[in-house]
Amino acid sequence: MIELEGLTKRYGEKVAVDSLTFTVRPGIVTGFLGPNGAGKSTTMRMILGLDHPTAGDVRIDGTHYDRLRQPLTRIGALLEAKAMHPGRSAHNHLLCLAQSNGIPPRRVHEVLDAVGLTAVARKKAKGFSLGMGQRLGIAAALLGDPRILMFDEPVNGLDPEGIHWIRTLMKSLAAQGRTVFVSSHLMSEMALTADHLVVIGQGRLLADTSMAEFIERNSRSFVRVRSPQREQLLEMLHGAGVTAVESGDGALEVDGSKAEQIGELAARSRIVLHELSPQQASLEEAFMRLTAESVEYHAHSGTPLPPQTWGEGWKKG
Numbered sequence: 296m297i298e299l300e301g302l303t304k305r306y307g308e309k310v311a312v313d314s315l316t317f318t319v320r321p322g323i324v325t326g327f328l329g330p331n332g333a334g335k336s337t338t339m340r341m342i343l344g345l346d347h348p349t350a351g352d353v354r355i356d357g358t359h360y361d362r363l364r365q366p367l368t369r370i371g372a373l374l375e376a377k378a379m380h381p382g383r384s385a386h387n388h389l390l391c392l393a394q395s396n397g398i399p400p401r402r403v404h405e406v407l408d409a410v411g412l413t414a415v416a417r418k419k420a421k422g423f424s425l426g427m428g429q430r431l432g433i434a435a436a437l438l439g440d441p442r443i444l445m446f447d448e449p450v451n452g453l454d455p456e457g458i459h460w461i462r463t464l465m466k467s468l469a470a471q472g473r474t475v476f477v478s479s480h481l482m483s484e485m486a487l488t489a490d491h492l493v494v495i496g497q498g499r500l501l502a503d504t505s506m507a508e509f510i511e512r513n514s515r516s517f518v519r520v521r522s523p524q525r526e527q528l529l530e531m532l533h534g535a536g537v538t539a540v541e542s543g544d545g546a547l548e549v550d551g552s553k554a555e556q557i558g559e560l561a562a563r564s565r566i567v568l569h570e571l572s573p574q575q576a577s578l579e580e581a582f583m584r585l586t587a588e589s590v591e592y593h594a595h596s597g598t599p600l601p602p603q604t605w606g607e608g609w610k611k612g
């Protein structure tokens with residue numbers, strides 16, 4: 296369990312992390328979602344005691360990171376910047392980590408195997424691709440067999456096979472009862488991986504909810520209707536007290552009604568339909584809406600940032 300209470304980090308005038316309070320629980324994958332610059336990496340560094348909070352507190356199973364005995368056996372992490380000797384092999388890198396943390400050397404082989412690096416374990420790490428580097432970082436996180444794992448944007452730079460592998464790994468770690476905390480700026484990634492979602496924007500908490508609840512609350516569902524008798528259809532819907540908006544491509548989007556109801560109304564008025572399809576607005580849109588709102592809010596408190604900047608910003612790698 297990771298507990299944050301009013302966790303805050305300022306860099307001069309800039310508030311990178313703004314009074315975050317939430318708990319990361321065991322047995323599930325908790326996604327930590329926010330646009331680039333939202334404060335995810337800063338929060339994770341504070342959890343690991345690599346950055347000092349300006350205010351607030353963070354505890355790992357009730358204890359501060361620097362008070363943990365053999366911390367690698369309690370919490371393992373893959374952070375953005377991987378510090379590693381380029382001339383050292385993956386095997387030696389992990390062996391050094393193991394030896395300085397009282398972890399048996401045989402564990403090195405286990406984790407190399409788990410991340411699929413056994414074949415290149417003796418090669419120098421400077422020849423590693425980004426994906427191999429990520430795998431090595433994950434091997435290091437797993438080395439102490441910790442009950443808590445934290446990954447900062449682990450799928451960055453990975454190919455589809457690597458992304459699938461990480462997703463499966465995180466789910467299986469959570470299924471073993473471990474606490475899994477993973478950051479991403481991509482809603483699409485979180486939707487496939489996370490059971491629980493913590494969303495931040497400009498350092499502030501925007502949502503702390505189960506994935507299912509987030510989907511339920513944030514996805515607009517509507518029915519897309521196309522008809523060659525568009526005007527009659529609009530009139531008929533209007534008469535029935537149903538609101539329809541134009542979708543831009545000639546179709547209508549109807550909120551608050553089921554496809555069945557619309558189909559029956561149309562049949563009764565002998566209106567031909569070419570399309571009648573229930574739709575779900577994407578989670579991406581919900582995420583953008585959520586974070587854009589935080590931008591608007593901040594625009595009044597002296598740190599303006601046009602929504603367009605965010606819209607682009609969170610898409611970039």
Ligand code: ADP
Nearest residue numbers: 306309311329330331332333334335336337338
């Ligand atoms: P994320 O990981 O969500 O992309 P970060 O935690 O890296 O966000 O950054 C949050 C904000 O804090 C950004 O505006 C970033 O520029 C700023 N920031 C991060 N680290 C530092 C630092 N060492 N000095 C000054 N500003 C920083």
Ligand code: MG
Nearest residue numbers: 335336337375
């Ligand atoms: Mg980051």
